[in-house]
Amino acid sequence: MEQATQPTLETRALHLWRGESHVLKGLSVAAYAGECLHVAGANGCGKTSLLRTLAGFLWPDSGSILWRGTVISEDRDSYTRQLAYLGHDNGLKADLTVVENLSYATGMRTDVNPRAIVSALERVHLHALADRPIRTLSAGQRRRVAFARVLLADAPIWLLDEPLANLDASSSHELTRLVGTHVTRGGLVILTAHSELSLPTTILRQLVLS
Amino acid sequence: MPLTRTSHAVWLVYTRELRLAWRRWGQLLQPVVFFVIIGALFPLALAPEPLLLQTLAPGVVWVGALLSSLLGLESLFKMDREDGTLEQLLLTGQPLSLLLLGKLLAHWCVSGWPLVMASPLVGAMLGVPAHAQLTSMLALWLGTGVMSLLGGAGAALTLAAQKGSVLLSVLVLPLMIPVIIFGARATDLAVHTETAANAVWLLVSLFVLALTLAPVATAAAVRISLE
């Protein structure tokens, strides 16, 4: 597949220490629109740290991150609006319903469109549970609601940390398909996963951290 | 328009906190009960002499209210960090300090205002006359506001620390000493039917100072805790 000449997201000589361990050692990688970058590696090799650094939670000790050629520290707010992040935790309040969670999460970034929320829930097949509190849902269902939040964020760059954890085979397949759709529409997905992803090799690229 | 987007986001944070508190409204009552129990402990520990109690009343009401509002502070950010909603606040593209201001003000409404409502009861138990209650409530309303703001900054600081609860009290209570001094003074003046205007204005200025500085400190502390 043809790639844009300028990478959407790029790191240059990224160094990061967590306490005493040198987690990222001069990492330089470029990610382009229209691809899914699968960050792989053993436990503790820095996959989550890399994602969290790209999301802006961690500051690198040296090196830079560029979004479309500009260093992100110059305009963090614009860069942050291009991101949707899904971490180990779902980012959902257990006492609120599915719809309430999604409208709060979306409303802080863009205008809330109730129909968009409904269609996002349909895409993750949770439309029937829209008014149930999160705490009554199973772990897999909560993950799918979190995915709906990512869909609604309307962001070109998705940073997903173990998105398919706790999911059964069919849900895994569904969400992988959603990732594929986002990528083919020109988005960029950077994710970590322990297992292989069933995506066409034209859009899937692996980055192994050691 | 950016400004309305930001204020809308702050409003959403504020209403979300209120809605969450309402879903577990039983937990709102715990600090109030604690406050009333403290009010009952002092006469039991000393003597039920009206004059003695009335002299002590301003101090007891204020220390009791501050200790009670300390109760709800530790969990202010803990739940949000555990379910991942705290880090989502950093990704909205809105100023974190303003979003956290919404959260702190919501905490004030949820934990401080009930204490203010309960203070006439505690005051009456200690012999505070009816004419002093209104001034006392006003002063306490401002004082609990400072408590929520400064205490929220402290709660964010101790968020990533190992054992939070007592550490939080050790950090926050010395910073609340000016509020106690001026607040109890306001109540005391009101009890003796003198004007408490000066003390109340000092409380207002402390509140405004906390309103401007606490959100910035809290945002810095939250970012540090989320790394």
Add this chain to the structure above:
Amino acid sequence: MATWVWFHKLASPPHVYRIAGRLARWFAVPGVLILILGLYGGLITAPADYQQGDSFRIIYVHAPAAWLSLLCYATMALAAAVGLVWRMKVAHAFAAATAPIGASFALVCLVSGSLWGRPMWGTWWVWDARLTSQLVLFFLYLGYMALRHSFDELSRADRASAVLAVIGLVNVPIIHYSVYWWSTLHQGSTVLRAGGPSMPPSMLVPLLLCFFAYTCCYGALVCVRLQAEVLNRERSPNWLSRNE
């Protein structure tokens, strides 16, 4: 430009270690000498106070300790702020080094104030304005050190306690003022004073010498502790010094 070069060099741990070692000697020798001079002047040469007799002489230990505890807090908070804004780990090391010294000065002030009050008032504690204010300052120091030790990771401990130090710095004048105001409400101005409305030079000069000596001793102590902090942080080779 020269100031910026000096500032940037301060971020390098080996450089700081060398400077601190040299400064410690420069501070310690005059500090101890002037302290001996000042204490001799205060304890031996100065005339007895017309009100309190000889018990006022503890002011030569008490008042400089009070001043130093405030100075230490200010320098600690400023260093912490520098560390936060410019991300200099050496600044955080300086703040960590200063904290126990400042807390000790506050404790010296409290104990000496308590000893001062005993012959005059018969009690071991007086709610004097300065003593109460020092007590609150002591609590602030304890809180800072407690927060620092409650984190596993050093960089997080540095930055969280730095935020606390800056919050405390803004609050210290407010607390100070409110405690003094509270004290005037209830009993009168500072109780533990000496020399009446103005001190004669024979009393004042030793006091000023003691102030200066204490400050020099603080300088020496903080340099030595800073060296220890730098060594502690440098033991793993990955401790970078950053200056942006």
